[in-house]
Amino acid sequence: MRRLIAVLVLVLLPVPALAQDRTQTLADIRAELNTLTADVNSLKAELTASGASNPNVAGGSALQRMDAIEAALAELTSKTEELQNRINRVVTDGTNRIGDLEFRVTELEGGDVSKLGDTAPLGGQAAATVGAAAATSDPAAQAGSADPAPDLAVNEKADFDRAKGVLGQGDFRAAADQLKTFTETYPGSPLSAEALLLRGDALTQLGDIPNAARSYLESFSGTPNGSFAPDALLRLGQSLGTLGQTPEACVTLKEVGARFPGTEQASQATVSLQGMACQ
Structure with missing residues (x-):
């Protein structure tokens, strides 16, 4: 029951509270949602196995409440994925535009456009890898999806x-x-x-x-x-x-x-x- 209370507290927190850490990425949020979903499924199995599926709880039986929480988590996960896809589209479009500008400037200079390398992703490597990082719930992989701001060298x-x-x-x-x-x-x-x-x-x-x-x-x-x-x-x-x-x-x-x-x-x-x- 303590696990159930802990999960309910996390799920019922308003979304802004979950986003208070501005360094948290979409990958982090999605991983948390996946973890909460797994906890909810585990608790449902425990309630069913223990026969505690019918006790009256405000708003319906325990299992009904769990079903409602599971549906809310599924909706949040879907919206997170939708936002991630929108960001990826913006990054791709912006990178293509910058690449086109680089090509035109090189032409104006009389340079060799064939020597132009791949354009750096808009927003840096962290933005380019957000999709791949969000596809896994491994905290270690997500931690490596963004590089910390570099410190200044001595001189x-x-x-x-x-x-x-x-x-x-x-x-x-x-x-x-x-x-x-x-x-x-x-x-x-x-x-x-x-x-x-x-x-x-x-x-x-x-x-x-x-x-x-x-x-x-x-x-x-x-x-x-x-x-x-x-x-x-x-x-x-x-x-x-x-x-x-x-x-x-x-x-x-x-x-x-x-x-x-x-x-x-x-x-x-x-x-x-x-x-x-x-x-």
């Missing part, structure tokens, strides 16, 4: 600040070179998005618009929901416009308003769209 912040300082002094060539060295020395750095954005700014000042566009694209695609993503996407669209790629520029600038409505960058994108007479 990482100092190197970044040095390059940023050079940019502030107006030495755009040196700044572009140092920021490129930074991203190569510290791949996956939490400062990469800003470093790539600043490198794009330095290259823009040097008139190297194709490489500036690529740097903005790398900044955005690495962290499409990060704090520097609106600026990176805006400047990518503006760079494409400068290169004469008006249709691509219009699509990119419209995406700024769609992804980041109400922001200063969205307002600037609207101005740029009007200047290019985008439909």
Whole structure:
């Protein structure tokens, strides 16, 4: 009976309470639902075997209550799977769009598009593996589905600040070179998005618009929901416009308003769209 009470308390908790830990993934939630479902089935078997299926309980017999709980768990599991599928569709569509932008920028630079590798999944590896992680109830497998935020290396912040300082002094060539060295020395750095954005700014000042566009694209695609993503996407669209790629520029600038409505960058994108007479 104590097990029954424990399960009822967990199941009857409001959904927001189950989602209080913001680090919990859909895979974690689905695993918990699977565990609760197994507990409910086990308790039903115990009640039936012990002959305790008919005691009166508020709302019906014990087995009736268990059936209701089991149905609620099944509905929650179904909604979790539906949400997971929607996320996977968004990741696939977003990754394809970024891959198309990478292809177009490489063409503009006169690069070899055949050497382009696979586009990194939108949102990083954790988003790409959410479907596979949710398919198992193994806690160890789920724990490995998302990488923790990396710590800064010993000289990482100092190197970044040095390059940023050079940019502030107006030495755009040196700044572009140092920021490129930074991203190569510290791949996956939490400062990469800003470093790539600043490198794009330095290259823009040097008139190297194709490489500036690529740097903005790398900044955005690495962290499409990060704090520097609106600026990176805006400047990518503006760079494409400068290169004469008006249709691509219009699509990119419209995406700024769609992804980041109400922001200063969205307002600037609207101005740029009007200047290019985008439909």
